[in-house]
Amino acid sequence: MDDQEVTEYYHRGVVCHLIGQDLAIPLDMELQRPGEGEVPAAKRLLERVFSNYGRYFDAVVGDGLYFEAPFINFCIEHSKDVVVVLKGDRRLLLQDAEGLFSQRSPHGQWTEGRRTVQYWDEEGFTSAEGVSRPLRVLHTIETEHCRERIAGQWKESDKTSSWYWATTFSKQRLSARHYWRAGHWRWDIENGCFNTTSTHWGLDHAFRHEPTAIVNFVLTLFLAFVLLQCFWQRNLKPPFRDRFTLIGLAAELYAALASMRGGRGTCVPRARAP
Numbered sequence: 001m002d003d004q005e006v007t008e009y010y011h012r013g014v015v016c017h018l019i020g021q022d023l024a025i026p027l028d029m030e031l032q033r034p035g036e037g038e039v040p041a042a043k044r045l046l047e048r049v050f051s052n053y054g055r056y057f058d059a060v061v062g063d064g065l066y067f068e069a070p071f072i073n074f075c076i077e078h079s080k081d082v083v084v085v086l087k088g089d090r091r092l093l094l095q096d097a098e099g100l101f102s103q104r105s106p107h108g109q110w111t112e113g114r115r116t117v118q119y120w121d122e123e124g125f126t127s128a129e130g131v132s133r134p135l136r137v138l139h140t141i142e143t144e145h146c147r148e149r150i151a152g153q154w155k156e157s158d159k160t161s162s163w164y165w166a167t168t169f170s171k172q173r174l175s176a177r178h179y180w181r182a183g184h185w186r187w188d189i190e191n192g193c194f195n196t197t198s199t200h201w202g203l204d205h206a207f208r209h210e211p212t213a214i215v216n217f218v219l220t221l222f223l224a225f226v227l228l229q230c231f232w233q234r235n236l237k238p239p240f241r242d243r244f245t246l247i248g249l250a251a252e253l254y255a256a257l258a259s260m261r262g263g264r265g266t267c268v269p270r271a272r273a274p
Contacts, residue, residue, distance in 0.1 A: 024192035069130030
């Protein structure tokens with residue numbers, strides 16, 4: 001019945017994903033323990049990632065959940081910078097930045113694609129209690145020109161959004177525009193990894209409810225996902241990529257594998273020595 005209560009159970013985990021690349025590259029994952037929040041699991045994960053992939057990246061980028069002194073200090077202690085979304089009415093750092101920027105004109109503006117960005121960028125904020133070094137805050141007001149088809153007609157409109165980020169990067173080490181890009185690149189893990197693997201690769205399905213089995217399945221899926229992307233982007237010729245999307249190629253490979261298992265396919269071609 002519609003009004004019947006249903007109890008659902010989820011396995012929750014944290015994934016570290018390399019952003020700003022032309023490939024979606026998940027590096028590792030860690031399951032959350034019963035009753036545990038996301039940040040403690042992320043710290044366990046990063047301990048391993050810092051050890052195994054420390055030279056792959058310079059900074060950790062996260063959403064507003066990761067704006068807390070213990071996490072930021074944890075990254076600093078491991079010689080990694082941090083870029084995190086700054087939000088929440090009770091955060092003193094955000095209040096200080098809003099008060100300062102409201103009294104000043106934008107520091108500049110740029111246009112990227114359909115988006116025009118005004119920005120304010122200041123460093124030396126010390127109002128983030130417990131953080132071991134002063135932080136730099138970037139505020140942007142972004143206007144995106146959108147064109148949508150509604151009721152059979154094209155409609156054009158402008159959508160405006162406001163963002164704040166905090167970082168341990170200085171202005172000398174990271175320009176405002178690259179800072180802004182890094183903040184938005186956080187969505188790469190949603191758009192390039194989670195959405196694709198959940199919709200087409202079964203990431204959101206637990207084939208076995210046992211922690212080791214879950215981790216092994218997810219890591220195997222990530223490995224196959226990265227290898228397929230490498231093959232599609234780096235090996236296939238452009239005309240073939242124009243005919244097949246990444247998901248289309250995966251479907252073709254799966255169909256070929258299924259036909260082989262059913263005894264209906266031909267042998268996979270192999271290179272032959274002259």
